[in-house]
Amino acid sequence: MALTTQRVDVPVIVDESKCLEKCTACIEVCPLDVLVKNPETGKAYMKYDECWFCLPCEKECPTNAITVQIPFLLR
Amino acid sequence: MDTQWMKTDVLVIGGGTAGTMAAIKAKQANPDGEVLILEKANIRRSGAIAMGMDGVNTAVIPGNSTPEQYVREITISNDGILNQKAVYQTGKLGFEVIQELESWGVKFQKDAQGNYDLKQVHRVGKYVLPMPEGKDLKQILTRQVKRHKAKVTNRVMATRVLVRNGRAIGAVGFDVRTGDFVVIQAKAVILCTGACGRLGLPASGYLYGTYENPTNAGDGYSMAYHAGAELTNIECFQINPLMKDYNGPACAYVASPFGAYTANAEGHRFISCDYWSGQMMLEIWKELNSGKGPIQLKMTHLDKDTISEIESILWSNERPSRGRFHEGRGENYRTDGVEMNISEIGLCSGHSASGVWVNEKAETTVPGLYAAGDMASVPHNYMIGAFVFGRLAGTNAVDYIEGLDHLEPDPDVLEVEKQRISAPLNNPNGVPHTQVEYKLRRLVNDYLQPPKVDHKMEIGLRNFVRYHESLEIMSARDPHELMRCMEVHFIRDCAEMAARASLYRRESRWGLYHYRLDYPEKNNEEWFCHVNLKKNESGEMVLFKRPVEPYVVDVDIEREVYDVAVR
Amino acid sequence: MSADTELNEWLEMLRAPDVSERLVAIKMLQHLGDEDALDPLIAALQDESSAVQKLAVTALWELANPKAVPALVECLASTDEGIREEVLSALGELVTPDHLLLLLDALHRDDANMQLNVLILLRKIHDAQSLPYVLPFFESENPELREAAVTTLRYLNQVERCQEAITLMSDPDKNVRRSAALTLGHLADAEVISSLCQALTTDADWQVRRNAAKSLALHADSTAVPSLETALADEHWQVRKFALQALQKTPAEQTLPALVKTLADEYSDVRRDAAIALGILKSPIALNALQQSLDDPDKDVCIYAQRAIQNIHESTPETSNA
Numbered sequence A: 001m002a003l004t005t006q007r008v009d010v011p012v013i014v015d016e017s018k019c020l021e022k023c024t025a026c027i028e029v030c031p032l033d034v035l036v037k038n039p040e041t042g043k044a045y046m047k048y049d050e051c052w053f054c055l056p057c058e059k060e061c062p063t064n065a066i067t068v069q070i071p072f073l074l075r
Numbered sequence B: 001m002d003t004q005w006m007k008t009d010v011l012v013i014g015g016g017t018a019g020t021m022a023a024i025k026a027k028q029a030n031p032d033g034e035v036l037i038l039e040k041a042n043i044r045r046s047g048a049i050a051m052g053m054d055g056v057n058t059a060v061i062p063g064n065s066t067p068e069q070y071v072r073e074i075t076i077s078n079d080g081i082l083n084q085k086a087v088y089q090t091g092k093l094g095f096e097v098i099q100e101l102e103s104w105g106v107k108f109q110k111d112a113q114g115n116y117d118l119k120q121v122h123r124v125g126k127y128v129l130p131m132p133e134g135k136d137l138k139q140i141l142t143r144q145v146k147r148h149k150a151k152v153t154n155r156v157m158a159t160r161v162l163v164r165n166g167r168a169i170g171a172v173g174f175d176v177r178t179g180d181f182v183v184i185q186a187k188a189v190i191l192c193t194g195a196c197g198r199l200g201l202p203a204s205g206y207l208y209g210t211y212e213n214p215t216n217a218g219d220g221y222s223m224a225y226h227a228g229a230e231l232t233n234i235e236c237f238q239i240n241p242l243m244k245d246y247n248g249p250a251c252a253y254v255a256s257p258f259g260a261y262t263a264n265a266e267g268h269r270f271i272s273c274d275y276w277s278g279q280m281m282l283e284i285w286k287e288l289n290s291g292k293g294p295i296q297l298k299m300t301h302l303d304k305d306t307i308s309e310i311e312s313i314l315w316s317n318e319r320p321s322r323g324r325f326h327e328g329r330g331e332n333y334r335t336d337g338v339e340m341n342i343s344e345i346g347l348c349s350g351h352s353a354s355g356v357w358v359n360e361k362a363e364t365t366v367p368g369l370y371a372a373g374d375m376a377s378v379p380h381n382y383m384i385g386a387f388v389f390g391r392l393a394g395t396n397a398v399d400y401i402e403g404l405d406h407l408e409p410d411p412d413v414l415e416v417e418k419q420r421i422s423a424p425l426n427n428p429n430g431v432p433h434t435q436v437e438y439k440l441r442r443l444v445n446d447y448l449q450p451p452k453v454d455h456k457m458e459i460g461l462r463n464f465v466r467y468h469e470s471l472e473i474m475s476a477r478d479p480h481e482l483m484r485c486m487e488v489h490f491i492r493d494c495a496e497m498a499a500r501a502s503l504y505r506r507e508s509r510w511g512l513y514h515y516r517l518d519y520p521e522k523n524n525e526e527w528f529c530h531v532n533l534k535k536n537e538s539g540e541m542v543l544f545k546r547p548v549e550p551y552v553v554d555v556d557i558e559r560e561v562y563d564v565a566v567r
Numbered sequence C: 001m002s003a004d005t006e007l008n009e010w011l012e013m014l015r016a017p018d019v020s021e022r023l024v025a026i027k028m029l030q031h032l033g034d035e036d037a038l039d040p041l042i043a044a045l046q047d048e049s050s051a052v053q054k055l056a057v058t059a060l061w062e063l064a065n066p067k068a069v070p071a072l073v074e075c076l077a078s079t080d081e082g083i084r085e086e087v088l089s090a091l092g093e094l095v096t097p098d099h100l101l102l103l104l105d106a107l108h109r110d111d112a113n114m115q116l117n118v119l120i121l122l123r124k125i126h127d128a129q130s131l132p133y134v135l136p137f138f139e140s141e142n143p144e145l146r147e148a149a150v151t152t153l154r155y156l157n158q159v160e161r162c163q164e165a166i167t168l169m170s171d172p173d174k175n176v177r178r179s180a181a182l183t184l185g186h187l188a189d190a191e192v193i194s195s196l197c198q199a200l201t202t203d204a205d206w207q208v209r210r211n212a213a214k215s216l217a218l219h220a221d222s223t224a225v226p227s228l229e230t231a232l233a234d235e236h237w238q239v240r241k242f243a244l245q246a247l248q249k250t251p252a253e254q255t256l257p258a259l260v261k262t263l264a265d266e267y268s269d270v271r272r273d274a275a276i277a278l279g280i281l282k283s284p285i286a287l288n289a290l291q292q293s294l295d296d297p298d299k300d301v302c303i304y305a306q307r308a309i310q311n312i313h314e315s316t317p318e319t320s321n322a
Helices: A025-029 A056-060 B017-029 B067-077 B084-103 B134-147 B219-226 B252-258 B278-288 B304-314 B322-328 B382-400 B411-422 B433-448 B454-466 B468-472 B479-504 C003-013 C019-032 C035-044 C050-063 C066-077 C081-094 C097-106 C112-122 C128-139 C143-155 C163-170 C174-186 C192-202 C206-219 C222-231 C237-249 C253-262 C268-281 C284-293 C299-315 C317-321
Strands: A012-014 A035-037 A044-046 A066-068 B003-007 B010-013 B035-039 B151-154 B156-164 B167-175 B181-185 B188-191 B241-243 B261-263 B295-298 B338-342 B369-371 B529-535 B541-547
Touching (some): B017 B035, B017 B382, B067 B084, B134 C050, B156 B219, B156 B411, B167 B411, B167 B479, B219 B369, B278 B338, B304 B322, B369 B382, B479 B541, C019 C050, C066 C112, C097 C128, C112 C143, C128 C143, C143 C163, C253 C284
Parallel strands (some): B010 B035, B188 B369
Antiparallel strands (some): A012 A066, A035 A044, B156 B167, B529 B541
């Protein structure tokens, strides 16, 4: 099967300067399990565009590093 | 794919509203028994009330209403098709649930004198109890699960219930992070996986922009079906009046005690009751098609202090991103109505009536298999009903397993399921699951969205049956994507059930939920019955009528019909 | 990793000099929800970082162990607004009647934030013993404290008389008067009705007038009818609406012309309550006006007008034959 990579605007934005390497709070609480750590930087990012814009990641972040936007298609 | 084995006495699949309560009650019934909650997310934030709840819809509080009145109201609003004994349980046990939740720290709205501050939203009777501080409901339940020493396994998704000798003996699934194949042996299984909220495609086109928590993909509907259990009234869809695009509830029931109401574009009320029902949805559908739409939740006539109060409740509970949705569009309740629209279809007994058939003990038709919450067939059950049936399932499952031993699963069954689960991973360059899901749900919209039309539904059914071919070419590149793939399997099963059941019931009922243009009238002579379906011995989906059990609360459904508008 | 080792690892990290380590540790302890972390979490309420303090409050809230309540009460006076909000929410869930003395004691603290928050928490306990501790705040120079105190009074069960609350109906601050007007709905002092009537007809703030109407509906006292009738011409629709609801409790023939007039009000909620009031009054004189309301663009008004007409017919059978 021929596949292509498509760019999408993702709702969850992580401020890497604030994200703590040892912390996994946002990853643990996401109901859709869309956040992961970048193994190279130790910072969290949204890997899968499957967001319910429900906000636990933002609320649980101890350093307020996360901002959740309404997905572009709904905005 | 490595295999992990687990063993427990009672297995609860899904750690949301019903599941956490089922586990707690099973532990209370037998503290020495082992209880395991299997959750594909994390129980801190999972299920329909992941972000809390701003109120209770079915509070039968002594001195305000009685279980009999409640059963009458639900009988009428569900056009007479229900198992009254099951609905009676919600009326009877709901108050104990509220008291127990309070003892755990959940706050319900009370007046200054400390009495429950009930609101009338239903046509008659006060059953709505606000919870302005309900945002932490899920953490409170999680704390109680921990205190009762029920075990929790997060991030494992169940895919099939294991059945042997005609009884449920466990479940299989996989770890959505490691991809391990997981086999859990249990003496009883309680399904609490919520609604099928990912059936229709939202008008926004965003797969996860659903009303329900999108993790609720009809897992339990499908698993119960494959276990051989009966499902009922699947043709009674869930369709909600929602905020357009955002697809969250406008929460007229929260705002109406403050003076807000559902209005047409001219600002006038066109329905007299903000309680969600198929009949209400039909009125909305007609209004939208009359040229007086779009409809809106209107509060512009209210003062700024009242609006601030409404905002503080609506923006902290259930769907807290609502505030930023409006902000992004430059909308303000002081000057703008909340534009509302008819949602895509879903399956959910909590709001309508479709689900896995359960009796008043939360038993399905398969011994050892219980169901509770939005997937169990108790109509209009909402959150309190989920707690009540979680509770019944937990205690009755503990009674049932007395003296029972574990049964070894059939190795062939395990192997077949392992192959089915691993197929998308073995096909990494196949069609991405997102595209497979998008097309499936788009077909659901095309052919099943009411008003229902025979020819369209037949085409839809052919497409859903043929969709097995698309599932076979679906691909996953990691365990996370695999989770979504297996959810697409569940969605397909639900779509087929929805099409077949809708074609089977040749009448219209429940307002818009089952409005058939070919049979536009209700026909009590032929169709005053449940439409049940199950998988037969040869693996085919069979449908049949199941009589409505004699009422325990007298209601003359020929004369007392549900009407939310006067002409 | 066993549960104990995991707990100890985070507890150790909670003592780290680097604040970001402590933040991670307290977050993970919050998620872990282990009772053995109670004392270290209480100690973390004193952490030098306010972010750590706030998470300690959240973690203790989730543990819900009553042992943490005294330490949490101390945080009600925090200089950080975010912490005060979080701890107020937490204690709203955690305080029980057992904490009454602790709270009353804290009320003596010379700190406005502490006093304000404790006044709010006393509403969860509903205990009339608080009355002598609450009353002095009626004379506070801080209007927020006066408002909080008169609101709390409403929540104290068994308090039926409180002359001091009536005095607050002439408070210079409108928020105090708004709240006092609602509290008067639950008091039985002799002057309550006249005080509410005066507020209903003369107060400059419409919300005070509306709240007075709400309270008069609770009292259902027929001496208030003339004032309520006057209020049917109030410039704010919500005052008119709640005056109508009060009049539904004390139906009086003399109000008929004014009620009929409100049937044509600009606001549908007012029209609806006018129809309900006329249905209760059951005077055939209103029939013509109610007939016209059957064509109201608002569905609710039609429904209630129809019910009112039916009520009138049922109580005067001769007219239905006419």
